[in-house]
Amino acid sequence: MILIIDNNAANLLLYRYLLKVVKKESLKLVCFESPLDALEWCFENEPDLVLLDYAMSSMNGLEFIEKFKSIFTSNTIPFVMVTAEGDVKDKALELGAFDFLNKPVNKSELILRVRNLLDLHESQKAIANRAEWLAMEVKKATEEIKEREKEMIIRLSKAAEHRDPETGYHLVRMANYSRLIARELGLSETEQNLILESAPMHDIGKVATPDAILLKAGKLISEEFTVMKDHAQKGYDILSGSNSLLISTAATMALTHHEKFDGSGYPNGLKGEEIPLCGRIIAVGDVFDALTSCRPYKKAWTVEEAANFLKENSGSHFDPRCVQALLRAWGDVLDIYTRYKDNF
Ligand SMILES: [Fe+2]
Ligand SMILES: [Fe+2]
Numbered sequence: 001m002i003l004i005i006d007n008n009a010a011n012l013l014l015y016r017y018l019l020k021v022v023k024k025e026s027l028k029l030v031c032f033e034s035p036l037d038a039l040e041w042c043f044e045n046e047p048d049l050v051l052l053d054y055a056m057s058s059m060n061g062l063e064f065i066e067k068f069k070s071i072f073t074s075n076t077i078p079f080v081m082v083t084a085e086g087d088v089k090d091k092a093l094e095l096g097a098f099d100f101l102n103k104p105v106n107k108s109e110l111i112l113r114v115r116n117l118l119d120l121h122e123s124q125k126a127i128a129n130r131a132e133w134l135a136m137e138v139k140k141a142t143e144e145i146k147e148r149e150k151e152m153i154i155r156l157s158k159a160a161e162h163r164d165p166e167t168g169y170h171l172v173r174m175a176n177y178s179r180l181i182a183r184e185l186g187l188s189e190t191e192q193n194l195i196l197e198s199a200p201m202h203d204i205g206k207v208a209t210p211d212a213i214l215l216k217a218g219k220l221i222s223e224e225f226t227v228m229k230d231h232a233q234k235g236y237d238i239l240s241g242s243n244s245l246l247i248s249t250a251a252t253m254a255l256t257h258h259e260k261f262d263g264s265g266y267p268n269g270l271k272g273e274e275i276p277l278c279g280r281i282i283a284v285g286d287v288f289d290a291l292t293s294c295r296p297y298k299k300a301w302t303v304e305e306a307a308n309f310l311k312e313n314s315g316s317h318f319d320p321r322c323v324q325a326l327l328r329a330w331g332d333v334l335d336i337y338t339r340y341k342d343n344f
Contacts, residue, residue, distance in 0.1 A: 002114070003047035004031045005038045005064065006082070007056045015051060018107055022115045035059040042071050048121055049114060054083035054092075062088060065095045076124045078117040080110075149246050150197055157200040160207050163214060168342035170289055175199035176336045177326060178285035184325035185281075198250035199282050202257045205235030217296045229266045232258050252276050257283050262316045272319075280319040284310060284326055287317075292337065303337055 004015050012031040019029055030047070032038035035056055050068070054061035061081050068077075078098040082105060083089070089100055099113050157171055179196040187195070206214060209231050213224045220228055235254025242248050256270065256279025263271030275283075291306040301309070307327060314323040326333060 001028045001030055001045065001047045002118075003038060003041070003050045003052075004029060005033075005035050005050070005052040005056070006031075007033055007053065009033055011053070014105075015110075018105075018110055019051075019114060022111055022118070027118075035064045039064070039067055039071070042068060046072065046075075047077060049078050049080065049118055051080045051114065052082070054081055054085060054088055062091055062095060065092070069095065076121065078121050080113055080117065146246075149244055153197065153201055153246065153250065156204060160201075160204045163207055163209075163211070168293070169340035170293060170342075171200040173293075173336055173340045174202075174282065174285045174289040176285075176340070177288055177333060178282045180329040180332050180336070181281045181284055181322050181325040184328050185277075185321065194246065194249055195278060195281060198246050198253055198278070199285065201235070201239065201250040202253045202282055202286060203231060203235065204238055204250075205231035205233065205254055207238075208234040219297065229258070232256070232267045249278055253278050253282050255279070257286055259283070260317045261319050264316075275319075280322050284318050284322040288326065288333075293342065303334065 002019065004012060004019075006012050006015070012033065016029055016031065027048070030041065030045070032041065035052075036058060038052075052061050052064060056064070059067070061083065065079055065081075079092075080099045080101060081088075081092050082101045082103060083092075084103040092100070098117055101110055101113065161171065175196050178199045179192050182192045182195045209228060213220060213227050216224065232255055236251050239247050239251035239254055242251065255267070256275050259265035259268065259270045259275045259279055260283075261272060261275070261280070263269050265275075288306050288310060291301045291309060292303055294300040307330075310318060310323045310326065314320045
């Protein structure tokens with residue numbers, strides 16, 4: 001649409017007549033005698049070009065451009081100003097007027113300038129649309145990659161689960177408990193989700209643990225326990241070196257989820273805050289769920305018994321802040337406990 005503004009109705013008729021030649025398909029001419037009416041129209045419509053007179057009553061051409069720019073702040077809509085006054089041109093250029101026509105308007109000059117500016121605006125719009133399209137495509141592709149990462153993690157965790165007696169909803173529950181702890185510690189939503197999504201891989205290293213040890217119903221003897229402990233380092237070896245934040249966080253969790261706050265854990269005997277926060281968080285989520293689940297060698301503890309265990313071992317096995325965080329979210333803990341109950 002070409003928006004034409006001129007106080008003089010005869011001029012509008014003339015422009016209408018002259019611009020019939022440049023009328024591209026579906027390009028309309030919208031004419032206003034009053035700049036105020038034209039502005040009102042602009043609140044609902046976006047023209048492709050504005051042809052306006054400088055000397056108008058109620059608002060001159062420059063004032064109109066100023067007001068127009070406050071409606072279409074980031075737009076490149078071209079203006080052609082018709083003026084007999086040379087000294088307004090500088091100010092008009094500053095405001096973004098693209099071209100001028102002297103009065104009386106020369107027919108071929110008007111047609112040429114309007115045609116060129118329309119073409120320019122069209123290509124600018126096409127570039128902007130293309131940039132927008134590209135940004136959307138990049139966003140879509142990034143989301144797809146993230147989804148695939150998550151899928152890979154779920155599938156990898158499922159593979160490990162087939163060899164691990166810790167089946168059922170253990171991974172879902174421990175990941176959700178861990179997210180609660182992260183939330184209570186004041187971590188951002190993104191960090192909470194990172195914990196939730198990477199926690200299920202904490203025991204992936206068990207794929208390398210021999211069946212005789214992994215599936216043993218009784219208590220492990222000392223040498224067997226030493227082999228079992230390798231799953232932390234093995235998990236790290238499987239997951240480390242990735243550019244993905246999700247997988248590298250999972251690698252850190254795999255390595256550090258058996259470290260203890262007082263330094264008596266494994267594999268590296270890290271102490272206190274030497275243990276990465278994600279490792280301290282899932283240590284609480286993982287043990288709380290292991291205690292409240294039944295295993296071949298033990299009955300399930302009640303949630304109260306498990307909470308007492310966490311409290312008793314707060315500061316020795318567990319980071320006290322993480323224990324407190326889980327206890328603070330007790331209502332949500334019970335919700336996860338009942339929602340993902342195993343049926344065996
Ligand atoms: Fe483990
Ligand atoms: Fe676990």
